[in-house]
Amino acid sequence: MVREIVVYPDKRLKLVSKEVETFNGALHDLLDDMYDTMIQSNGVGLAAIQVGIDQRILIINEPNENDAQLRENTLEMINPVIIEKSGATKYQEGCLSVPGYYDDVERYQYVKVEYLDRNGQSHTIENDGFLAIAIQHEMDHLDGKVFVEKLSFTKRKRFEKEWKKRQKVS
Numbered sequence: 001m002v003r004e005i006v007v008y009p010d011k012r013l014k015l016v017s018k019e020v021e022t023f024n025g026a027l028h029d030l031l032d033d034m035y036d037t038m039i040q041s042n043g044v045g046l047a048a049i050q051v052g053i054d055q056r057i058l059i060i061n062e063p064n065e066n067d068a069q070l071r072e073n074t075l076e077m078i079n080p081v082i083i084e085k086s087g088a089t090k091y092q093e094g095c096l097s098v099p100g101y102y103d104d105v106e107r108y109q110y111v112k113v114e115y116l117d118r119n120g121q122s123h124t125i126e127n128d129g130f131l132a133i134a135i136q137h138e139m140d141h142l143d144g145k146v147f148v149e150k151l152s153f154t155k156r157k158r159f160e161k162e163w164k165k166r167q168k169v170s
């Protein structure tokens with residue numbers, strides 16, 4: 001089912017999420033709910049803290065060449081750890097917890113990541129494209145960091161001004 005998305009500057013987004021210890025039906029239900037929630041909001045990535053669960057869980061679903069997001073293309077990462085990183089890249093990021101705001105964020109170009117799947121099986125993935133950016137963005141959420149906190153001083157000032165104005169209106 002679709003869950004409510006936690007919106008910036010909710011202080012839950014600053015929590016450091018805890019490692020997952022049990023790989024049971026409740027975990028599978030959460031992963032399925034995260035998928036429903038991400039797709040319904042037109043997202044390509046979501047961390048569990050964005051639906052209020054402070055566990056080290058993230059999902060990514062990159063649209064395919066026909067711009068379709070297929071369920072089987074969903075990458076589910078539990079307790080992910082970056083074991084290699086290199087290079088630098090910049091990409092205009094957005095976040096379902098900061099709806100309607102996009103800005104350039106600097107990231108590592110290449111990452112190699114170890115993680116567990118929904119059954120507790122270990123996997124290693126490496127990427128130097130869109131997926132590398134998405135993984136870094138979502139892993140930041142697991143450590144209580146939102147992309148707007150990585151902006152340069154001036155960009156951050158611009159964001160805060162815009163966001164305050166938006167809060168007054170809504």
Ligand SMILES: CC(=O)Oc1ccc(/C=C/C(=O)NCCc2ccccc2)cc1OC(C)=O
Nearest residue numbers: 042043044045093094095096099100133134137
């Ligand atoms: C108004 C509003 O909510 O705008 C949106 C903002 C962000 C998003 C989705 C952001 C998202 O999935 N971010 C995952 C992290 C990520 C960012 C950049 C590259 C890879 C991975 C969707 C929005 O809704 C629409 C209709 O576009």
Ligand SMILES: [Co+2]
Nearest residue numbers: 094095096097
């Ligand atoms: Co995000």
